[in-house]
Amino acid sequence: MNGKIIVCLLTTVLLSIAPFVDAQQPTKIPRIGYLSVISPSTNPARIEAFRQGLRELGYLEGKSIVIEYRSAEGKLDRLPALAAELVLLKVDVIITSASGETHAAKEATNTIPIVMTNEGDPVGTGFVASLARPGGNITGLSTFAPELSGKRLELLKEIVPKLSRLAVVGSSTSPGKAHTLREVELAAGAFGVKLQYLDVLSPTDIETAFRAAGKGRAEAVLLLSSSVLTSQRTQVIELTVKNRLPASYPRPEFVEAGGLMAYGPSTTDSSRRAATYVDKILKGAKPADLPVEQPIKFEFIINLKAAKQIGLTIPPNVLARADKVIK
Numbered sequence: 504m505n506g507k508i509i510v511c512l513l514t515t516v517l518l519s520i521a522p523f524v525d526a527q528q529p530t531k532i533p534r535i536g537y538l539s540v541i542s543p544s545t546n547p548a549r550i551e552a553f554r555q556g557l558r559e560l561g562y563l564e565g566k567s568i569v570i571e572y573r574s575a576e577g578k579l580d581r582l583p584a585l586a587a588e589l590v591l592l593k594v595d596v597i598i599t600s601a602s603g604e605t606h607a608a609k610e611a612t613n614t615i616p617i618v619m620t621n622e623g624d625p626v627g628t629g630f631v632a633s634l635a636r637p638g639g640n641i642t643g644l645s646t647f648a649p650e651l652s653g654k655r656l657e658l659l660k661e662i663v664p665k666l667s668r669l670a671v672v673g674s675s676t677s678p679g680k681a682h683t684l685r686e687v688e689l690a691a692g693a694f695g696v697k698l699q700y701l702d703v704l705s706p707t708d709i710e711t712a713f714r715a716a717g718k719g720r721a722e723a724v725l726l727l728s729s730s731v732l733t734s735q736r737t738q739v740i741e742l743t744v745k746n747r748l749p750a751s752y753p754r755p756e757f758v759e760a761g762g763l764m765a766y767g768p769s770t771t772d773s774s775r776r777a778a779t780y781v782d783k784i785l786k787g788a789k790p791a792d793l794p795v796e797q798p799i800k801f802e803f804i805i806n807l808k809a810a811k812q813i814g815l816t817i818p819p820n821v822l823a824r825a826d827k828v829i830k
Contacts, residue, residue, distance in 0.1 A: 533568050533785050536589035536597040538604045540575045540582060540734050546756055549600065552771040553620070556778025577734040582607035590615060596781050599643075600774075602677065603730040605630055609641060616790045618780045619643030620773050623728050624679030625795055634795040642790040643780055645797050646768040652683045652727065653690035655751045655766050658803070659723050660694050661821050662764075663749050666723055670716035670748075672701045672739075673727030683727055706735045713742040724750040726757070736760050740809075747813045755804050758829065763809040768798035802826045 537543075543550045550572075554564060562568040571592060575581040586607040589597055597617045599605040608617045609630060617640055624647050625631045632638035634645065660666050671687055673680055684700065691698050699719040701712035709732070716724065724743060726732055732739055733754065740761045743750040752758060752765040780793060806829040810817050822828060 532566075533562075533596075534592065534594045535568060535570045535781060536592065536594035537570055537572045537600075538582070538586055538589060538597060538608055539573070539600045540577065540579060540603055540730055541600075542574045542576055543572055548755075548759075548771050549620075549774040552774040553598065553777055556775035557781065559775075560778055560782045562778075562782075575734075579603050579730060579734065583610060586611035596784050598777060598781070601730050601733065602628060605641065613640055615640065616784045617641040617643070618777050618784070618790075619645070619795075620777045621646050621768075621770055622795075623647050623677065624682070627679055631795055634797070636791070637793065637795060638791050640790050642793040642795055644773045644776060645795050646728075646770075646773065647679055647682075648768060648798055650686050651767055651801070652725070653686045655753075656687060656690040656694065656696070656725060658764065658766060658821065659725065659749060659751050660696070662815065662817060663723050666694075666696055668699065668720055668722050669696050670699045670701055670712075670719065670721035670724045671727065672703060672712055672716075672724060672732065674704055674729040674731055675702050676704060677727065677729045680727060687725065687727075703729060703731055705731060706738070709735055709738055710742065713746060716748070717746055721748065724748045726750060726752050728753045733757075736762070744809070744812050749810075749813065749815055755802055755827075758804045758806045758809070761809055762806060763813075763815075764803070764805045766803045767801060769800040769802045772800040773798065805829070 557568060564570055571589060571594060573585040573589060575585060582603055590611045597608045597615055598620060599608050599617060600620050602622060605619050605622055620643060622645050625645050626633060630641045699721060701715055703709055703712050736757050737760060750763050752762050753767050754770055755765050758765045783793060803825050804827045805817060805825045
């Protein structure tokens with residue numbers, strides 16, 4: 504009899520404390536992997552834009568969400584190991600900032616969701632089946648807008664009215680390069696500008712390309728999107744100044760680092776919008792069902808310090824159209 508009473512009492516006690524025990528179980532904090540070829544300290548605006556996007560959705564870094572940053576410090580060959588490291592950490596989502604990072608993440612996992620923030624041609628690279636229905640574990644934001652390169656050439660022509668020879672520097676392996684170059688060629692034909700295409704596949708090719716531009720008597724430089732050029736932008740900018748060449752860049756990071764001008768999709772806007780993908784995925788959405796978004800905000804930035812370095816005067820009508828002027 505006493506034994507039965509004891510069993511009943513123990514059962515009652517266990518049932519009464521069970522809800523309390525459940526309430527004490529720690530809530531799993533989502534962990535995000537942020538993979539970048541460049542150091543976060545060299546591009547704080549994009550990182551902060553992503554954080555802002557998370558805050559707007561109610562996530563507090565270090566409290567309700569954790570971000571694991573991994574940077575290749577400009578060395579592309581380090582990306583695969585860093586992507587593998589994030590996979591071993593079992594992060595819930597991987598954020599990538601360009602094609603090289605997305606490729607490394609794709610090779611490392613086909614199950615962890617990957618969100619692209621600045622991908623030139625996600626369909627052409629095979630990252631997604633289509634923009635409307637990605638179909639795999641990758642989705643995010645595309646910056647694919649090859650017609651912008653024609654606009655950038657038009658702006659160069661306004662700044663350098665007598666422009667007749669233009670060096671186009673890019674990487675033949677970059678996604679969407681063929682489409683972009685076609686747009687540049689169309690614009691060059693309309694403006695009567697002769698093009699000299701210079702291929703950069705590794706950092707060692709950069710100085711060689713600028714020497715070739717000098718021999719080709721280039722009067723300005725148009726840079727196409729390239730992971731190599733982005734990671735080595737300091738050297739690129741120094742060479743444009745050394746050769747006194749007006750240069751148009753595909754991303755604002757170049758201008759913020761001392762380059763002359765940039766026109767293209769807002770990378771900070773894309774980074775901020777990437778947070779909405781993270782939110783949807785953490786709430787159960789599958790990347791395969793989340794359409795890839797195209798750019799909706801564009802920026803035109805001019806650096807007057809850079810113009811002064813090469814003895815260039817920016818026409819007032821061009822300055823008036825700039826979204827941001829660095830003085």
